Amino acid sequence: MMHRLLRTSIAALSTTFIASSAAIAADLEEIRARGRLIVAINDDARPLAFRDEGGELRGLEIDVARHLAETLIGDRQAVEFLNVSNRERLGAVLEGDADVAIARLSATPPRSRLVAFSNYYYLDGTDFVTRNTEIAAVSDLRRARIAVLENSDTIAIVRYRFPNADLVGVSSYQAAFDLLESEAADAFAGDRSILTGWVQEHPEYRRLDAQLSVAALCVAMPKGLQHARLHQSVNQAIARWQSSEWLRDTTRRWGLL
Incomplete structure (x- = not known):
């Protein structure tokens, strides 16, 4: 009631x-x-x-x-x-x-x-960005350390696709960048549009086209x-x-x- x-x-x-x-x-x-x-x-x-x-x-x-x-x-x-x-x-x-x-x-x-x-x-949708040379395709993320924005819908999307991955919560895109730079994470999951800009600004990174979701x-x-x-x-x-x-x-x- x-x-x-x-x-x-x-x-x-x-x-x-x-x-x-x-x-x-x-x-x-x-x-x-x-x-x-x-x-x-x-x-x-x-x-x-x-x-x-x-x-x-x-x-x-x-x-x-x-x-x-x-x-x-x-x-x-x-x-x-x-x-x-x-x-x-x-x-x-x-x-x-x-x-x-x-x-x-x-x-x-x-x-x-x-x-x-x-x-x-x-x-738009959920994709990944990485600079780890050992990650060549989305399938390489099955047991990877993946940074995700805290309290975001991305967490459930990534967890469903990669149940054995180690998800690491971050408070912002900058925090995710810092984590990847320090090699404390292998990849970051985020919006395809924003990750495209990430790669444009930092060409040492690569975007993995996962197409896990559509927005x-x-x-x-x-x-x-x-x-x-x-x-x-x-x-x-x-x-x-x-x-x-x-x-x-x-x-x-x-x-x-």
Whole structure:
């Protein structure tokens, strides 16, 4: 009984939060009248979104944001980027600080209760990175020491595939890097997109394409009927990019294929 009441209270609270947030968020007409698209990003996620040596924003998600601004407003430069942390990504959309979030967000059932998700623009997943010369393929990880982020879904994924591996918990990607550098771990399991950037920055490492899981990265948008035209326009744009192969070519250019 107590659990049922708790679930009901959470559902009611979420509904109230969504309703109040949807009233704040700009609809497509307001975005066009403003003349710019406000996009929440995470600029520390190479090669999805990062700053180059000159401080310019680059990456797949930056290209997607600019292409979306061109579709919605007619100007690929009409984008205002709002840098947020991982914890702030959904809040930026819910509170109306950003029109959309393009920030390595995968569509999950809990998140879909709060925001609307577009069609996917990239399929992420769990892979491994290593510089150990004795590890040539994923099969070599069966009894390896594998670093994993603490409290992450990756732990269950890796444990299921490699029940005899020695999993070592780390608090961050930097902690994982330090562990591999000291040879206290043989490999690190993480998101394919981030590990691609890892190898780009540190070419002495290799990414092992394990394809243990799939996570669809999507554009997050405010929920509500008043945003139906925005949802439709974004989905139609992504469908065109996929059929024209612009999305595939851009993804390949950033090393993500």
